[in-house]
Amino acid sequence: MKAVDKPASTENPSPSVGLFVTCLVDLFRPNVGFAALDLLEQAGARVDVPQAQVCCGQPAFNTGDEKGTKAIAQGVIAAFEHFDYVVAPSGSCAGMIREHYPVLFAQDPKWSGRAEAVADKTWELISFLNDVMGVDDISASLDGNYTYHDSCSGLRELGISHQPRNLLSAVRGLSCSEMKDSNVCCGFGGTFCVKYPDISERMVNDKIRNAVDSGADYLLGGDMGCLMNIAGKLSRDKVDLQVYHVAEVLADRTDVSPIAGRTPEQRTRSEDS
Amino acid sequence: MQPVSREFKIHSSKALLDEKLSAALARTQDGFGGQRAAAVEALPEFQKIRERALRIKNHTLEHLDYYLEKFEREVQAAGGHVHWARTPEEGRKIILDLCEQAEARTVIKGKSMVSEEMALNPALEASDIEVVETDLGEYIIQLAKEPPSHIIAPAIHKTREQITELFSENHAQYGLTEPVTEVADIVHEARTVLREKFINADVGITGANFLVAESGSTVLVTNEGNGDLSSTLPKMHIITAGLEKVVPTFDDLSTMLRLLARSATGQEFSVYTSVFTGPKRNTDQDGPEELHIVLLDNGRTEMLGNEFREMLRCIRCGSCLNHCPVYGSVGGHAYGWVYSGPMGSVLTPLMVGLGEAADLPNACTLNGRCEEVCPMSIPLPRMLRALRVRQFEEKLVGSRVRASLGAWTWLATKPRLYQAVTGLGMKMLARLGRKNGSIRSLPLAGGWTQARDLPAPEGETFMQAWARQNRNRGARQ
Ligand code: SF4
Numbered sequence: 096m097k098a099v100d101k102p103a104s105t106e107n108p109s110p111s112v113g114l115f116v117t118c119l120v121d122l123f124r125p126n127v128g129f130a131a132l133d134l135l136e137q138a139g140a141r142v143d144v145p146q147a148q149v150c151c152g153q154p155a156f157n158t159g160d161e162k163g164t165k166a167i168a169q170g171v172i173a174a175f176e177h178f179d180y181v182v183a184p185s186g187s188c189a190g191m192i193r194e195h196y197p198v199l200f201a202q203d204p205k206w207s208g209r210a211e212a213v214a215d216k217t218w219e220l221i222s223f224l225n226d227v228m229g230v231d232d233i234s235a236s237l238d239g240n241y242t243y244h245d246s247c248s249g250l251r252e253l254g255i256s257h258q259p260r261n262l263l264s265a266v267r268g269l270s271c272s273e274m275k276d277s278n279v280c281c282g283f284g285g286t287f288c289v290k291y292p293d294i295s296e297r298m299v300n301d302k303i304r305n306a307v308d309s310g311a312d313y314l315l316g317g318d319m320g321c322l323m324n325i326a327g328k329l330s331r332d333k334v335d336l337q338v339y340h341v342a343e344v345l346a347d348r349t350d351v352s353p354i355a356g357r358t359p360e361q362r363t364r365s366e367d368s
Numbered sequence: 369m370q371p372v373s374r375e376f377k378i379h380s381s382k383a384l385l386d387e388k389l390s391a392a393l394a395r396t397q398d399g400f401g402g403q404r405a406a407a408v409e410a411l412p413e414f415q416k417i418r419e420r421a422l423r424i425k426n427h428t429l430e431h432l433d434y435y436l437e438k439f440e441r442e443v444q445a446a447g448g449h450v451h452w453a454r455t456p457e458e459g460r461k462i463i464l465d466l467c468e469q470a471e472a473r474t475v476i477k478g479k480s481m482v483s484e485e486m487a488l489n490p491a492l493e494a495s496d497i498e499v500v501e502t503d504l505g506e507y508i509i510q511l512a513k514e515p516p517s518h519i520i521a522p523a524i525h526k527t528r529e530q531i532t533e534l535f536s537e538n539h540a541q542y543g544l545t546e547p548v549t550e551v552a553d554i555v556h557e558a559r560t561v562l563r564e565k566f567i568n569a570d571v572g573i574t575g576a577n578f579l580v581a582e583s584g585s586t587v588l589v590t591n592e593g594n595g596d597l598s599s600t601l602p603k604m605h606i607i608t609a610g611l612e613k614v615v616p617t618f619d620d621l622s623t624m625l626r627l628l629a630r631s632a633t634g635q636e637f638s639v640y641t642s643v644f645t646g647p648k649r650n651t652d653q654d655g656p657e658e659l660h661i662v663l664l665d666n667g668r669t670e671m672l673g674n675e676f677r678e679m680l681r682c683i684r685c686g687s688c689l690n691h692c693p694v695y696g697s698v699g700g701h702a703y704g705w706v707y708s709g710p711m712g713s714v715l716t717p718l719m720v721g722l723g724e725a726a727d728l729p730n731a732c733t734l735n736g737r738c739e740e741v742c743p744m745s746i747p748l749p750r751m752l753r754a755l756r757v758r759q760f761e762e763k764l765v766g767s768r769v770r771a772s773l774g775a776w777t778w779l780a781t782k783p784r785l786y787q788a789v790t791g792l793g794m795k796m797l798a799r800l801g802r803k804n805g806s807i808r809s810l811p812l813a814g815g816w817t818q819a820r821d822l823p824a825p826e827g828e829t830f831m832q833a834w835a836r837q838n839r840n841r842g843a844r845q
Contacts, residue, residue, distance in 0.1 A: 116830050122794050123823065125830035144834055146787075149780040155773060157734065158765065159756030163777035170781055247735035280693045284733025289815025291377075291731050293384050296819035297697040298733075327820030330806040352805055354823050 112140040113178035115171070115192070115217075117185045118150040119319035120340075124354065127319065130346035131184045131220050138228040140180070147174040151188040156195065157285050168196055169206065172213050180227070181217040184342050185318050186249020189219040194252045219249055220342055221317055225258035235347035236267035239312035243271070243341075244302065244325065245278045246318035259317060259341045266344060274309035276301070283324040299328045306336060313353075315341045326355030369487050369515050373704030373716055373725035380702040380731070388527050393696050396524045400690040403634025404741065417626050422745050424620045425681040432672060435581040435614045436663070442584025446646025448659035452611075456486040459664050463488060463573070463606055464495055466660055470604045472497055472570035476562075478588065478595040479503040480575030481519055481684060482608040482664050484706040485719065488573070500565045502594040504558055511538050517700030519707060520632050520686040525699055528554070562594075572598035572656065576609040577683070578624060579661075582617045585645040586661060589628065589638035596642050605656035607644065611663040612680040624683060627743040631685040667719045675754050679714050681744040688738035688748060694731055703728060710738035710748040717755055726764055729755035787831045798827035 112135050120127045128144075135142045152167035171192065175181045183189040193214045200210040224230040241263065249255040256278075263269060282288060282298025302325060306314050314329075314336050316322050326338040337353035372379070383389055408414045428435055440450040453459035463486070467475065475497055477483065489510075492499045501510040505523040509516055511534045516522030523531075531554055536547050539561060548557050574595050576586040586607050588595040599605045615621050629635040648655030671680055689695045689709030700708035704725070707715045713728040729752045738748045759765050779786045801807045801824020809817045816822060828836075 121830040122790055123825040125826055125828065125833050128830040128834075144831075146831070146835075147783045149783050149786050150776075152780075155777050157753065157756065158769065158773055159753065159758070159760030160773060160777070161757055161760075163773065167777060167780050170783070247733070247737070251736035251740060278737075280733050280735035280737070282693070282733065284735070287731070287733045288819075289813070291380070292815050292818040293381050294694055294697050294731065295733075297384055298693050299820070301693075323823050324820065326823045327806065327816070330804075330821040330823065331808075331819070351826075355806065355821075 107179065109139045109141050110179035112142045112180045112182050113175045114142055114144045115148060115151070115175065115181055115183040115188060116144060117183055117188045117319065119323065120184055123323065124319055124340065126348055126351050127184050127340040127342050130340070130342040130348045131182070133346040133348070134220070134224055134230075134342060135182060138224055138230050140182075140228070143178070145174040151183075151191040153187065153191050153285060156191065156199075161199070165199060165203075165206075168192075168199060168210070172196070172206070172209050175217075176209060176213050179216065180223065181213060182220050182223045183217070184220040184340065185320075186219045186246050186253050186255050187318050187320060189217055190248040190252035192217040219253055219255055219317065221262060221345075222249075222253060222255050222258045224345075225262055230262065231265065233262055233265040233345055235345055236269070237313070237344055237347075237349055238268040240270050240272045240310060241313040241315045241344070242274045242306050242309040242311035243277060244274075244281060244306070244314060244316040244321060246316055246321045247280050249317055250278055255317065259315070262345055263315070263341065269313075269344070272309045272311050274305040274311070276305055281321045281325055283320045285320065288324055295324070296328070299324055303328055303332070303334065303336075307334060311336070313337045313339060313344075315339055315344060317341050322354050326353075329355040369484060369706060371705040371716065371720040371724050373720065373728060376702055376704060376725075376727035376731060379704060380698040383698040383702050388530075389525050389699050390697075392525055392527065393699050396518070396521065397690055397696045400521075400633060400686070404631060404687060404690065405634075407630040407634040407636065411626075411630065414627075414630070417623060418743055418745065421623050421627055421743065422681070424615060424623060425744060428615055428620075429612070429672065429677060429680055432612070432614070435616055436611060439579050439581040439584055439614050442581065443646070443659075443661060444584070446584050447649075448584065448646045448661060451660060451662045452665070453486075453662055454665045456664070456666055459486040459608070459662055459666075460488060460491045462662050463608075464491060466604065466606055467492065467495070467497055467571055470571050470658075472604075474498045474500065474565065474569045475571045475573055476500050476502050476565055476569040476598045476602065477506070478572070478574035478590065478598040479506050479522070480573065480608050481516075481706055482575055482610055483573060484516065485610075485664060485666055486608070488608075500562065500569070502562055502566070502592075502598055503590065504555065504592060504594075507558060507562065508534060511535075515701065515706065517708065518686060518689060519684050519711075525701065566597050566601050569598075569602045571604045571606060572600075572602040573606045573608065574598050576607050576613060576661075577628065578621055579609060579614040580616075580618055580621055580643075581614050583645055585618075585643050587621060587625075588642045588644070589625070589640065590642070591633075591635075591639040593640045596640060599642065599644055599656065600654050603656055604658045604660070605644070605647070607659070607661045609661065609663055610668060611665055612668050612682075628683055628685050631683075631687040631741070631743040671718060676714065676718060676751055678746050679711075679718070679751060681746055682711055682715075683744060684711075685743060687741045687743065688746075691737045691741045693735065693737070694733070710752070711746075714748060714751045714755065722755065722758060722762065722764060726759065729753075729759065787829070791829050791832050794825045794829050795827055797822075798825050800824070 155163035196210040200206040282295040288295040508523040647659040695709040806821035
C-alpha cells in the first residue's frame with residue numbers, strides 16, 4: 096500500500112478532477128455518479144466526466160488476460176492524464192489504477208511513465224474528500240443506524256477504513272453500529288461470484304448475518320460490486336436492510352429506492368395493499 | 369497423496385453442505401484468528417520482527433546454494449547424512465532404501481507435510497512396514513484414512529464424537545474397549561497406544577520447520593513432544609524437509625520462531641522446540657545411531673528462478689488458511705492435495721501441475737486478507753493472479769470464458785459503441801426489474817442469479833444522463 100501522500104497541487108483550492116464513473120455505477124446506479132459529482136463540486140473541485148471511459152480493466156486483469164487489460168488501461172490513461180486528479184467512487188477501480196497499472200506497464204518504456212503519473216493522482220472518492228480536500232462539512236441527514244462494509248481493495252490496497260466513518264459521523268440523524276467481521280470479504284470477487292456461486296453464497300450469507308445482527312437500518316459501503324452482491328442476496332432472502340453507496344448518503348441523495356431493501360414508506364405501502 | 373484438485377468444485381459443494389464441518393471451521397477461524405490478533409497486539413515490535421524475517425529469508429534465497437552446501441557440510445561434520453531428492457518419487461525411494469537398510473518393521477512418524485508431498489505412508493505400507501503417526505491430529509486422520517485438512521491442525525475437521533468412534537473401532541484390539549469422550553481421556557488413550565509403538569519402532573521420521581546452516585541442525589516445533597520421542601527412541605532418525613527451509617544462523621532462527629507460533633496459534637512459543645544436530649554422540653545418553661536428512665526439491669528450485677520465488681519464504685504457519693473466507697467455507701479437503709487455503713492454491717498448481725489444479729487460483733476473491741496476516745509478507749493474491757496469467761497464456765481458460773472476455777475487452781475499448789449498446793441493454797433490464805426492484809433470473813447470468821437477485825438498474829445509464837443534462841445545459845446557455 097502506498098502512503099497517503101498529498102500531491103503538490105493540494106494548494107490549489109479548485110483542482111480539476113476527472114470523474115471515473117466505473118462501469119457498475121454507470122450501468123446500474125447513476126445516482127452514485129451524481130452523488131460523487133455533487134460531493135466533489137461542493138468540495139471545490141472542477142469536475143469533468145470524460146466521455147471516453149468504460150472500465151478499469153479488472154475483468155480482464157483478474158482472468159489473467161494481460162494484453163486485454165493493457166488495451167483497456169491505455170484508454171483510461173489517455174482519457175484521464177490531463178486532470179489534476181482522477182477520482183472514482185470505488186476502492187476497487189481506484190486501486191486497480193493506482194496499484195496495478197504501474198506494475199502492468201513496468202516493462203513498457205512507452206507507457207510506464209504515463210501509467211505511473213495517472214496512478215499517483217488517482218483517488219477513491221471518499222478518501223479524496225477526506226484526505227486530500229479536507230472536507231468536514233457535510234450537509235446531509237438520514238435517520239437511523241448504519242453498519243459499514245469495508246470493501247477489500249479499498250481497505251487493503253488504499254487503506255480506506257476511517258475516512259467513510261469520519262464523514263458519515265457528520266450526517267445528521269445517523270449513528271454507527273459496527274458489525275462483526277466488517278473487514279471480511281462479502282464473496283463478490285468479480286467473476287468469482289459467478290464461477291463459484293455456492294462458495295460466494297456462503298460468504299455473503301455470513302456477511303448478511305453479521306450486518307443484521309448489528310441491528311443497523313442501513314448497510315453502507317463504497318463499492319458497487321460488493322453492494323450489488325449483498326443487496327441481491329438481501330432481496331432474494333427478503334431481508335429488509337437498506338443498502339446505499341456511502342456517496343449517496345453523504346450527498347443527501349437517499350430519496351431514491353435503496354439498492355436493496357425497502358424504505359419504510361415502501362414497506363408501509365406494500366403492507367397496506 | 370494423489371492430487372484430486374481437479375474435483376475442487378464437487379468437493380467444495382459437498383463441504384458446504386456439511387454442517388459439522390462448517391461449525392468446526394468457524395470455530396477454528398475464530399479461535400486461531402482471535403488468538404493471533406491478541407498475540408500480535410501484545411508484541412509491539414511484531415512488524416519489526418516481520419521486516420527482519422523478510423530480509424533474512426530474501427537474503428537466504430538469494431544465496432540458497434551457498435547455505436544449502438554449508439548446511440550439508442555441517443551435517444556431515446556432525447556425523448549425519450544429507451540426501452537430495454529432486455522429485456517425490458526420488459524421496460520415497462531414498463527413504464524406502466534407508467528403511468530396508470535398517471530392516472525396519474515399524475516406523476513412527478512426527479508431523480511432516482513434505483512426507484505428505486512424497487505420499488510416503490502408502491509406499492511404506494506397500495513394503496510391509498507399519499507406519500504410525502504420532503502427532504495426535506495426524507494419528508486421528510490416519511485412523512480415519514484421510515489426508516490432513518489444515519497444515520498445522522490436520523484433524524480440525526473431526527468432531528469429538530467422530531474421534532470417540534474412531535478410537536472405539538481401532539483400539540479394541542489393544543483391549544481398550546471403553547469409549548472415551550473427554551479430551552483428557554482421548555489424549556490419554558492415544559498416549560497409551562502410541563507409547564508401545566514408540567518403544568518398538570525401528571525408524572523415526574519427522575519433518576523440520578527450519579534447517580540451520582551454521583551448525584547443520586534441524587529444528588522441529590510441536591505442542592505434544594512427540595517429535596522428540598520419534599527422533600530419540602528408534603535407532604535411525606530420518607528428517608524430511610523442503611530445501612527452502614534453511615536459515616543461516618541460530619540468531620536468524622530465533623527471529624523466525626518469534627513469528628511462527630504467534631502467527632499459527634497465537635502462542636508466544638510452541639510447547640516444544642527440538643533441535644537435532646547429528647546422531648547420538650558417545651557422550652549422549654540417548655539419540656539415534658544414524659541421522660539422515662532428505663531434502664526435497666519438487667519444483668522449488670524452479671520457483672527460485674521465476675515469479676513465484678517469494679512463495680519460498682513460506683514457513684507453513686497456516687495463518688493464511690485461518691483468515692481465508694474461502695478456506696473457512698469449504699475446508700482443506702476441497703483443495704484436493706496436501707496444502708490448502710491461499711498457500712495451497714499457489715503451491716499445488718506449481719507442484720502437481722496447473723492443469724491438475726485449474727480451479728485453485730481462481731477460487732479466490734483476491735480480497736488480500738491472507739497477505740495482510742502472512743508473517744513472511746508473501747503477496748499471495750499477486751501469485752494467484754500470476755497463475756491465472758499462466759492459465760490464460762497456456763489456453764487453460766475455457767473457450768467460452770475467453771470468447772466473452774474477448775468481446776467485453778473489444779467493446780470496452782470502444783467507448784461510444786459501448787455506451788450505445790449498454791444504454792439499450794440497461795433500459796431492457798430496468799423494464800424486467802421494474803416491478804420488484806430486482807431480477808430473479810436472467811439468461812446467461814445463472815451464476816449470479818443462482819444465489820441472489822440482480823438489483824435492477826435505474827434505466828438510464830450515467831453516461832446517457834450526463835450527456836442529456838449537458839445538452840440541456842448547453843441549450844439553456
Ligand atoms: S503463506 Fe504466509 S501465512 Fe500462509 S502458511 Fe505460509 S507463511 Fe503462513
